[in-house]
Structure formats: structure tokens, C-alpha cells
Amino acid sequence: MRNDYRIRLNASIDCIRVLLRQGHSFRGHDETESSLNPGNFLIQLEFLGDHNKEINDVILKNAPKNCKLTSPDIQKDIVSACATETINVIIRDVGDSLFSILVDESRDVSTKEQMSVVIRYVDSSGHVNECFIGIEHLTNTTSLSLKAAIDKTFSRHNLSMSKFRGQGFDGASNMQGKFNGLKALILKENPCAFYIHCFAHQLQLALIAVTKKSSDF
Known part of the structure; x- marks a missing residue:
């Protein structure tokens, strides 16, 4: 049996x-x-x-x-x-390497706010990897809530803030606000975590601007 x-x-x-x-x-x-x-x-x-x-x-x-x-x-x-098990393999592969994160947030079908987190790092073979490591559900989309969710992710996977070297997300005020945005909160804790505006989001904004100016759409 x-x-x-x-x-x-x-x-x-x-x-x-x-x-x-x-x-x-x-x-x-x-x-x-x-x-x-x-x-x-x-x-x-x-x-x-x-x-x-x-x-x-x-x-x-x-x-x-x-x-x-x-x-x-x-x-x-x-x-x-x-x-x-998959995320554990990814975290072991990251090891003590420097890494960056890519973050975006949106609502799911039940209108709950959620934040997706992708980690970007170079493995021992010199290959650049971008791996999805999870979704964090949020009570709201303030920069403090987003920072708390990132801290929770780092704590869960034993990721060191001292190894954190880059942050990439869109240009919303709660994300890249100069004084109180997520970018600023992270830089206060680690000045080496340089911010880069998400290129995919820049492309999206460019496409929207082009379509608005075109009479064919």
C-alpha cells in the first residue's frame, strides 16, 4: 500500500x-x-x-x-x-557574488497589490543571469512598503545588502523619488546600489508617445 x-x-x-x-x-x-x-x-x-x-x-x-x-x-x-527548491539553487549559484535586482509592481486579478523581484548576477562561468525569485504581496504601494518587501525578500534568501550593486525599476514617484522614493531609501542604506531606469519601461513610454503622435493609430 x-x-x-x-x-x-x-x-x-x-x-x-x-x-x-x-x-x-x-x-x-x-x-x-x-x-x-x-x-x-x-x-x-x-x-x-x-x-x-x-x-x-x-x-x-x-x-x-x-x-x-x-x-x-x-x-x-x-x-x-x-x-x-528552484530558488534555493539560484541563491546558491549567486553565492557571494555582487548582484542587482529588477522590481515591478501591479495588481493581480483579485486587485491585490503584488511586487515581482528578479535578481541579476554574473555566475562563476562569467554568464549574466536574470532569475525570477518571487512575488511579494503588498498592503499598499508606498515606497516604505516596497522597501519592507525587498528587505523581507533579502532576509528570506540570506541576500546581503553589502553585495547589492544595482536597482532597476520604472520612473514612478514611489519608485525613483529623489528624497522618499524606493531608490532613495535603498541608497541611504547602500550608496553603491546604483539606480537605472528600466529600459523596457523606457521603450514602452517611447512607443506610447509615438502612437499618440501618429494618425495611423
């Missing part, structure tokens, strides 16, 4: 790893047994069972009703574990 559970769990993990690697969605609109398209996760699991009798014998219809390991909560737990 314990071996069946291990086979079932490993099959679920393998399917989730494939979907994460490809950036695919997990759930379908209709996940009932009669559904023609129950979502990528269940389809992937069914496909895996079709090509492995040992797995097929213990999953989906052949699994106990109270232990299918296909619920959304189980999927989220496995995804969270994969995210943790």
Missing part, C-alpha cells in the same frame, strides 16, 4: 514538473470523468498511465477515492515545493 502511494505521488510530481517547465496551466474548466478536456494535469497523468502499467494500476480510477493526489491543494503544495 505504501509503495502504491509512492508511485502515485511520483507520477503526480513528474506531471507537475513537465507542466512547470513548459509554463502550462494545470486545471481545466470541467474536470469530471466524462469531460473531453479535464485540463493539462489530468491529461498528462492519464498519458503517463497509458504508457506505464505500474502507474496506471494505482492512479485516477484505480486509486482509492480518498487518495488520488490530484486535488488542486496537492498540486499547489507540490508547485510550492518545486519553487522553493
Whole structure:
């Protein structure tokens, strides 16, 4: 029985790893047994069972009703574990190297404010890497809240402020304000963390300005 559970769990993990690697969605609109398209996760699991009798014998219809390991909560737990392991590998790769961060914030579909954090560093082979390391949910978008979220991220991943050499984000006042913006708060703590206006955002602003001046749009 314990071996069946291990086979079932490993099959679920393998399917989730494939979907994460490809950036695919997990759930379908209709996940009932009669559904023609129950979502990528269940389809992937069914496909895996079709090509492995040992797995097929213990999953989906052949699994106990109270232990299918296909619920959304189980999927989220496995995804969270994969995210943790991935970020740990990134942080170990950063090591004692100098690094910069790229930050942006926006609202999600539930109108909650969130801030994405990307770390930029040069690895031991001399390659420049930009890796997403997480999303921090915010109570508001003031510079103090943004700074607190960055401090929380640094603390969680044992990133040293003394190794911090660059900050990049858009030109909003709460971000690059000269006296009270996020840029200023970080520079007070580490004068070596030079600020660079996000080039992607500069391009976006340029495109907006061009389209406004063009009669073709």
C-alpha cells in the first residue's frame, strides 16, 4: 500500500514538473470523468498511465477515492515545493557574488497589490543571469512598503545588502523619488546600489508617445 502511494505521488510530481517547465496551466474548466478536456494535469497523468502499467494500476480510477493526489491543494503544495527548491539553487549559484535586482509592481486579478523581484548576477562561468525569485504581496504601494518587501525578500534568501550593486525599476514617484522614493531609501542604506531606469519601461513610454503622435493609430 505504501509503495502504491509512492508511485502515485511520483507520477503526480513528474506531471507537475513537465507542466512547470513548459509554463502550462494545470486545471481545466470541467474536470469530471466524462469531460473531453479535464485540463493539462489530468491529461498528462492519464498519458503517463497509458504508457506505464505500474502507474496506471494505482492512479485516477484505480486509486482509492480518498487518495488520488490530484486535488488542486496537492498540486499547489507540490508547485510550492518545486519553487522553493528552484530558488534555493539560484541563491546558491549567486553565492557571494555582487548582484542587482529588477522590481515591478501591479495588481493581480483579485486587485491585490503584488511586487515581482528578479535578481541579476554574473555566475562563476562569467554568464549574466536574470532569475525570477518571487512575488511579494503588498498592503499598499508606498515606497516604505516596497522597501519592507525587498528587505523581507533579502532576509528570506540570506541576500546581503553589502553585495547589492544595482536597482532597476520604472520612473514612478514611489519608485525613483529623489528624497522618499524606493531608490532613495535603498541608497541611504547602500550608496553603491546604483539606480537605472528600466529600459523596457523606457521603450514602452517611447512607443506610447509615438502612437499618440501618429494618425495611423
